[in-house]
Amino acid sequence: MRNGVTIGQAAVFVGVTVKTVRHYHKLGLVTEPERDSAGYRRYGSAELLRLVQVRTLAGAGVPLAEIGPLLESDADQFAAAIAEVERQLTERISELTARRDTLHRLSDGNRALLPDRAVALLARMPSLGYPPAEIAAAREGWVLARALVPEGFDDYLADVENAIEDPRFVTLLRRSTDIEAWAPDDPRLDELATEMAEHFLANPAHLRIVTGLQARTEAATRYQLIANHGHQETSAAGVLAALVETKLRAAGIGIPR
Structure with missing residues (x-):
């Protein structure tokens, strides 16, 4: 045999x-x-x-590559090597768990890219008078803001949460979403911009919604990418945003150009 x-x-x-x-x-x-x-x-x-x-x-x-030396090691070396492998596996498990959680959030496109408090704010926007197109633009702008100015995003959300409890602020928001059909040279844009600028100047906490998303580096570039997302410069919305910024700068507020 x-x-x-x-x-x-x-x-x-x-x-x-x-x-x-x-x-x-x-x-x-x-x-x-x-x-x-x-x-x-x-x-x-x-x-x-x-x-x-x-x-x-x-x-x-x-x-x-590590198995050969491991099998040739003494008991103490073997135990230490196994402990290191366990540590690496634990890190890998944490990474995979985070990836799995992200995949679960993909069932809701907003939750995949934004924190829960931002998703909650988006869910409130219809009741504030925002049309679907404006909500989509806000969502995309927030995704950009979180990526470009991560250090200020949580504070920005807190300021928005606080501001939408103010009826006057909500009224101005609703009026600003009703201008889609206005011509870019409509004189009412300047009137509305003046009201909005005066409101911001009178309410520093609300003003931070405009000024808060400023990065420490390349501030002007990052600010403009966020602030102008979803609005053509020649549209009524683009003109309104520019007018508000101009009036705030005239009042001494630092806003990147």
Whole structure:
């Protein structure tokens, strides 16, 4: 009776494929048995034990490049190496969990890109008189703001949450969303811009909605990307925004050009 088993049998016993066994041989993780008189490589108990050890460590997440030295280490080194692998796996689990949570949020496009408090504000906008197009523009602008000025985004949301509790502010918002059909040179735009600027100047907490999203670097560029998103400069909305900014600058408020 021949001693040992063939590579195919060894693979089945250990729970891997023949290709995997050969890969272990190539990496030097398991010594390849000598051929017997019939020309077959026979795997004895020592080779099978080594295969089990390698397969177990690889299955636990130990990189193949580290398995060889690990199996040759003493007990203390082995324990330390396993602890490091466990730490790396824990980090990987945290990363994968975060990715999974993001995928879950993709069922709601807003929640995938914005925090819950921003989503809640978007949900309130219809009741404030915002039409769908304005809500979509606000959502996209907030996504940009969060990416370009992350350090100021939470404070900005807090200021918006506070401002929409003020009836006068809400009234101005509603009026500003009713100008879509106005011509860019409509004289009512300047009147509305004056009212809005005066409101902001009289309410510093509301003014921060305009001034708060200013980055520490490339402030003007980032501000304009956010402030002008969704509005053509020649549209009534674009003209209104520019007029409000001009009036605030005239009053000494620092707004990037």
